[in-house]
Amino acid sequence: MNKFFYFFITTFLIATCFLSIYLGSENFSNINWLMELRLPRVLLAASVGGLLAICGLVLQAIFSNPLCEPYVLGVSSGATLGIVLAEFLGVYYDFAGMSFSGLLGALFFSFILLYWAKSNRISQVQLILVGVMLNFFGSSLVGLIMVLLHPSGIEGVIYWMLGDLSKAEIGSSICAFVVLIASVVFLLKQSKNLDALYLGNEFARGVGINTLKLRTMMVLWSGIVVSISVSLCGMIGFVGLLLPHLIRKKQGILFKNTVYPTAVLGSVFLVFCDLVSRNIYPPKEFPIGVITALVGAPTFLYVLIRKNKT
Amino acid sequence: MSLITIENLNFSYVSDNIIRDLSFCLEGGHIYGFVGKNAIGKTTVLKLISGLITFKNKNQIKFNGKDIFTLDQSEISREVTYCTDDINTEFSLSLYDFVSFGLYSRPRLKNQDQLINDVLNKLGLSSLVNKNVSDLSGGQKQLAILAKALVQDSNCIIFDETFSKLDLNHQTIVYDILLHLKSKNKIIVIVMHDLNLLLEWIDILFVLIDSKKIVSGNVNEILTESLIKEMFGDSRLGLSENPFTKKKKIFFKK
Amino acid sequence: MRIKKVMNLNRLKNKILLIIFPLALTHFIKDVRADWLSESAPKKIITLAPSNAEIVSELLHQNWDTIVGVSEYTQVPEQKKIAIIGPMNRLNYEKILELNPDLILATREGNNKQQIEKLKKLKLNVVTVGSESLEKLKKSFLVIGNSLKIKNEDNQVYKNFDKNFTEIVSMYKKKLKHKKYTIIIAQHPFFVVGGKNFIHDLFLSIGMENVFSSEKERFPQVSFESIIQKKFDFLIINETNPFKKKQIINKMNKIFISNLNKPKIVFIKGDALLRPSQNVLIAFEDLLKNIVSFHNE
Numbered sequence: 001m002n003k004f005f006y007f008f009i010t011t012f013l014i015a016t017c018f019l020s021i022y023l024g025s026e027n028f029s030n031i032n033w034l035m036e037l038r039l040p041r042v043l044l045a046a047s048v049g050g051l052l053a054i055c056g057l058v059l060q061a062i063f064s065n066p067l068c069e070p071y072v073l074g075v076s077s078g079a080t081l082g083i084v085l086a087e088f089l090g091v092y093y094d095f096a097g098m099s100f101s102g103l104l105g106a107l108f109f110s111f112i113l114l115y116w117a118k119s120n121r122i123s124q125v126q127l128i129l130v131g132v133m134l135n136f137f138g139s140s141l142v143g144l145i146m147v148l149l150h151p152s153g154i155e156g157v158i159y160w161m162l163g164d165l166s167k168a169e170i171g172s173s174i175c176a177f178v179v180l181i182a183s184v185v186f187l188l189k190q191s192k193n194l195d196a197l198y199l200g201n202e203f204a205r206g207v208g209i210n211t212l213k214l215r216t217m218m219v220l221w222s223g224i225v226v227s228i229s230v231s232l233c234g235m236i237g238f239v240g241l242l243l244p245h246l247i248r249k250k251q252g253i254l255f256k257n258t259v260y261p262t263a264v265l266g267s268v269f270l271v272f273c274d275l276v277s278r279n280i281y282p283p284k285e286f287p288i289g290v291i292t293a294l295v296g297a298p299t300f301l302y303v304l305i306r307k308n309k310t
Numbered sequence: 311m312s313l314i315t316i317e318n319l320n321f322s323y324v325s326d327n328i329i330r331d332l333s334f335c336l337e338g339g340h341i342y343g344f345v346g347k348n349a350i351g352k353t354t355v356l357k358l359i360s361g362l363i364t365f366k367n368k369n370q371i372k373f374n375g376k377d378i379f380t381l382d383q384s385e386i387s388r389e390v391t392y393c394t395d396d397i398n399t400e401f402s403l404s405l406y407d408f409v410s411f412g413l414y415s416r417p418r419l420k421n422q423d424q425l426i427n428d429v430l431n432k433l434g435l436s437s438l439v440n441k442n443v444s445d446l447s448g449g450q451k452q453l454a455i456l457a458k459a460l461v462q463d464s465n466c467i468i469f470d471e472t473f474s475k476l477d478l479n480h481q482t483i484v485y486d487i488l489l490h491l492k493s494k495n496k497i498i499v500i501v502m503h504d505l506n507l508l509l510e511w512i513d514i515l516f517v518l519i520d521s522k523k524i525v526s527g528n529v530n531e532i533l534t535e536s537l538i539k540e541m542f543g544d545s546r547l548g549l550s551e552n553p554f555t556k557k558k559k560i561f562f563k564k
Numbered sequence: 565m566r567i568k569k570v571m572n573l574n575r576l577k578n579k580i581l582l583i584i585f586p587l588a589l590t591h592f593i594k595d596v597r598a599d600w601l602s603e604s605a606p607k608k609i610i611t612l613a614p615s616n617a618e619i620v621s622e623l624l625h626q627n628w629d630t631i632v633g634v635s636e637y638t639q640v641p642e643q644k645k646i647a648i649i650g651p652m653n654r655l656n657y658e659k660i661l662e663l664n665p666d667l668i669l670a671t672r673e674g675n676n677k678q679q680i681e682k683l684k685k686l687k688l689n690v691v692t693v694g695s696e697s698l699e700k701l702k703k704s705f706l707v708i709g710n711s712l713k714i715k716n717e718d719n720q721v722y723k724n725f726d727k728n729f730t731e732i733v734s735m736y737k738k739k740l741k742h743k744k745y746t747i748i749i750a751q752h753p754f755f756v757v758g759g760k761n762f763i764h765d766l767f768l769s770i771g772m773e774n775v776f777s778s779e780k781e782r783f784p785q786v787s788f789e790s791i792i793q794k795k796f797d798f799l800i801i802n803e804t805n806p807f808k809k810k811q812i813i814n815k816m817n818k819i820f821i822s823n824l825n826k827p828k829i830v831f832i833k834g835d836a837l838l839r840p841s842q843n844v845l846i847a848f849e850d851l852l853k854n855i856v857s858f859h860n861e
Contacts, residue, residue, distance in 0.1 A: 036819045037789055066400050092807055120364045159753045166752055166788050196411055198401045202394075205362050207414040207462070208387030253401050283779075283790030285753065 009264045016268050017042050020275040040097070040168040045274040045288075046267040047176035048229045049239055053266025054183060054259060055222045055229075056240030057247075061194045061255070062218050063124050064201070069241035070226045073219070074134025078109025079230040081138045084145045084157055097169035102231035109134055110223025117219040120212050124201060127215075163236040163289030165274055172232060179228060183221070184263050190214070191255030198253055236289045238296040239266055246303065269296070312338035312389075312465040312497055314359065315372045321358055321365065329355060334516065334524055336466065338495040341488060343508045343529075345501075346518030347541065352501055355518075356468050360392035373465075387415040391464045395471040397451045402442040405435065405454055412461030429460045433483065448475040456484065466497035473502060485511060505560050509533075517541055533558050605713040606630065606667035606689075610660060613652055613674040614638040616693070618841035619708050620669065622721050632663045635674075655679055661686065667711055671695070671840070673782070695840030696782070698765035702726070704840065721842050728845050733769050736852050739859065741771035744796035749783060749834055751803070754791060758784040762840060766848055792819060798855055799827040802834030828858040 021038045052070050059068040070076070082105020086092060093100040116122050116130045146154050187194070193214050196204035204211050229236075243265050244258070251257040273291040280286065314336040322328040329351050336342060344352050357363045359371055361378060371378040373389045381389070397408070409426050413419060430436050433453045438446065443454060452472050459467050473484060488511060491498055502508040509515075509529060517525045517532070519540060525532060535549050538560065548563045610633035611617040617638045621628055628644050636651040647663060650656040652674040660668070665688065670680050672694035683690045691711045693704035702725060709719040716722070745767065747757040757763050758779040767774060775794040776784060791799075799816070803809055809831055820826035832854075836847035 032821055033792060033819055036815075037792065064400065092805055094807075094811065155750065156752055164752060166754075192414065195407075196414065198403065199397070199399050199408075199411070202362050203411075205383055206360065206387060206392055207411050208384035209414070210383045248401070252407070253403050254407065278787055278789065283776075283786040284784070285787030285789075287753075 006260065009261060009268075013046065013264050013268050013271075016271050016275075017046060020045070020271050023275060023279060035170075040170040040173045041165050041274065042271055043170075043173040043177055044097075044168040044232060045165055045270040047173060047180045048233055048236065049266040049268070049270025050180045050263035051176070051183065051225050051229050051266070052236060052239040053243045053262045053269075054187060055225050057244040057255075057258060057262045058187065058194065058218055059222060059240075060244055061197045062215055063128055064198060065124075065128070066245065067241070068128070069237075070222065070229070071135070071235065071237070071240070072128060073110070073113050073131040073222065073226070074138060075106045075110050075113070075223050075226040076230050076235050077135045077138025077142065079103070079106035079227065080142050080157070080161060080235075081105045081145075082108070083160065084142050084149070087157065088145050088149055094167070096171040097167040097232060098172045098228075099231045103227055106227035106230055107223070109138065110220070110227060113223060114216065114220055118212070118216045127219075159287055160234040161289075162287035163234045163292070165233050165277075165288055166285065167233070176228060176232060179225065180263065180267075183225060184259055186221070187255060187259045190217075191259065194218075194255045195253065234287075234289065236270070236292055238289075238292040239270060242296060242300045243269060246300070249303075249307070312495065313374050314390075314466060314497060315375075316355075316359070317370055317372070319355070319358070319370045320367060321354065321363075329358075332524060334526055336497045336499065338465065338497050339492055340514055341492055341498040341500065341512045342514050342516055343500050343502070343512035344516045344518070345505065345508070345541065350518050350520065352518055353470055356470060356499065356501070357392060359466075360390045360468060361386035362392055384415055387462070388464055390466045390468065391459045391462045392468045393455045393459050393470060393472040395452060395455075395474055396448070397443055397446075397454065399444060402444060404440050405430070405443050405446070406439045408443045408454055409457045409461055412458040412463070415462055415464070426457075426461060429457045432460075432487070433457055434480075449477060449480065452476060453480065456487070460487070466499065467491065468499040468501075470501045471503070473500075473507075474504075481507070509558055509560075510555070529558055530556075606665075606711070608632045608663060608665045609667045609669065609712075610649060610663060610665040611635065611638065611669045612649075612655065612679075613669075613671040615674075615695075615839040615841040616669040616671060616708065618839065618843055619705060619721060620712065622842055623705075623709055623712055623714060623719070632665060633660065657682065657686065660688070665689075667691065669693070669708060669711065673840070695762045696760055698762045698769070701762045701840050701844075705842070725842050725845065729769075732845065732849055732852070736856065737770045739856055740852070742773065743771075743798065743855075743859075744773045744775055744794075745798040745800060745855075746775050746791060746794065746796050747800040747802070747837075748791070749802045749838065751801075751808075753785050754788055755783045755785055756791065758782055762844075763837060766844070770852070795825065796827050798830060798858070800830045800832060800851065800855075802838075803831055804833050828855075830854050830858065 020042045021034060055070040056068065059070065059072065060066055062068075079099075079102040082101040082103070083099055085105070086101035091101070113127075113131060113134060117127055122130070146157065149157075193204075193209050196207050196209050197211065197214070201211050244262055247258050247262045247265055251261055270288070270292070273288055273295055276295065277286040277288050277291045316332060316334050319332040320330055332355065344356065346352050354363070358365055361381075361383065365371070365378070368379045369377055373381070378386065406426065409430065410422070413422050413426075419425065427436070430439060433456065435450065435453055435457065438450065443451065446454065452475055455472055456469075473481065476484060488498055500508060500512060512529060514526060515529045515532060517537065519525060525537065533549065538547050538549060539545060546563050548561050550559050550561060551557070552559050607630050609620060609631045611620060611631065612635050614635065614637055617631065617634050617640070620631060624630065626641075628641060628646065631646060633647045633649045634640060635655075636648055640646050647659065649659045649663070653676075655675075660683070668683060668688055668690045670683075670690055670692045672692055675692075680690055680692055691707065693707050695701040695704060702722060705722040705725060706716050706719055709716065709722065747763065749755050749757065756776050757774065758781045759774065759777040760780050761782045764774050764777060775796045776786070779786075801812060803812065813829060816826070816829060830851065832847070832851055836843060837851065
């Protein structure tokens, strides 16, 4: 726990946030606009970025699989289903920028998954398959309903599916931030238990960890985290999959060394991508999920190639 | 003195491999060898004892009288350590971190660093302390597994093919360690396919004939040619004795 | 001597032919054109966009008998049972062939090139119109009229449009000249009316300024921020859901805390204004009435 390193990355995060708030297509003279438009958005980006990154970190440990990411559990397709269903039925309720229908759909799928996660008859691989099936099922239902939707409704859903931070409100952004802080504290407490899972379920049991209880707890936690993230700003890919790898390369795999840096990296990355999505081609605003992949994938490939050369 | 009693053990996977009415006893201060044909259920029985397979039957596995059903996972890890023959992980962690997992069941131990370094020293792994455990050779990985078990220091240690890749030099080091553990009244259980090496090390032999029958006893007493035929069904195996140690040996008849 | 005579005769014949031939040709073409115009009007029409159906029904004086197929979301009179040939972006070609049309009316905006190409390959008679500008919109009335065998001078839709439009311009130009506006047609993502749009041209004619006129698209996608940063007097939003309307009003109130510089918000039901047919003027006039009433407050 290098204190200087932690201080540095925290300061870097705060600096990036300020930069993102002030940089824009035209200078804001009105401070009220900054508070109303920019601040909630940047805070939301920081919170969701951090949440998705640590969620990916946890899922990769739980399933001892470096390819796991927050949407593997199928929760995100539940959110999409909820939103599309609400559009179709004409029922519309947003609460402080959070899609209520999306949240309900996501939580519903989380609970289905939790039922399987609690059962000790289901192995790690089988649980991932359940998540994949939920994803397929959810997406196919979404596709079905989209055919029946009016074309103008479809565009909005598609844009949302690529990630959309424009609905940010200060109330829900603060909530998301609080959830992030609480999650980091929670994971730090569980760090020893999670470390053992990296070596497999059997190994973890062998050193005295109740793996079923841990798995259930973590599936529930990640279901809630993904439900909140997705209902606030759609599906933002890449953050949960590849950022944990970057941190683990530098800090090792132990959770006590990786939780906080992963959260900070996730926050910085998403705030930066938000900055890019708003300013690269004004007045257009690119969906943030597109920017994260465009920025992230080449960067990751570069890091990977450089590592293999040494 | 540690004691593990198995009474009328009954277990089956969904497919086959039924274990029925198995009963035996393991006492501290002995080195046990578990033999039997492939796929007869040795690993299953040992994993059941180690608490690695979820098992709902009561009063069939007891540690000093305490039913395994009443113990939680951390208590079981203080009673038994099950060692495999390989380390399988997609992630990179150092040898030191791997071995320190053994401390999970001993959170109040003082001088934890010292213990880990001592153990690594004894096994000649000190220079590899920071090396990625996936980059170690097969034999080094097995020594790492042994190191972690030594750190965990449970009452019973089960080695399931954990010594298959060791060179002779390390085999001698390991044998010394096993004798030391025996003197500390630990229960040692070894599964090994190299029967002759196993016979050099163990006191008591457990032979699993099929899913129900188990023959056990002192090696010199129970190991006969007819038993070997019953175990392996091959008349090309013969039995003799090491003239120096007086321990039984198996050879291939010409 | 004889040969020379023959050659002279030949040259004379050529000269005569040179004069007679073009005269005959024009007469011939006139005949053909007259024949073509007097050919019967199409009996089975399919419209691939709601706007085309509106124009056709108006040109035929509300007689929907010859319209055998329409695209989804077209408003047809209640008693009429007209086949639906699918949504604009996914036409049911089998249904179209089944109806055996002699005229199909498509739009450049609503139907894409591949669809029109495919219909032409199926040996169907397709006429495409566009509405990239006000001029093109007006021209589309004439083109559709021609396809129905209606001569330009008899095209009532075109004439009425011109007349009504001139009236509206004269009525509102003075009041709303130099007023700035933007029209948001969808949210999340935000699409506004850009500079290459007949709606933009409508407003331009009465002197109002579109703050996104520099965007050379029909409906450019913009960020909410960039909308807020522009100074305008009227924010026109396509939204009917009362919940969403309240949200927008609240958001604007939070952003513009004082009434200084705060734009007036006008809600519309956008499809009427966005459909390139003669009915656009009705929606346009309604909208202008709304705007003016705000202006007078």
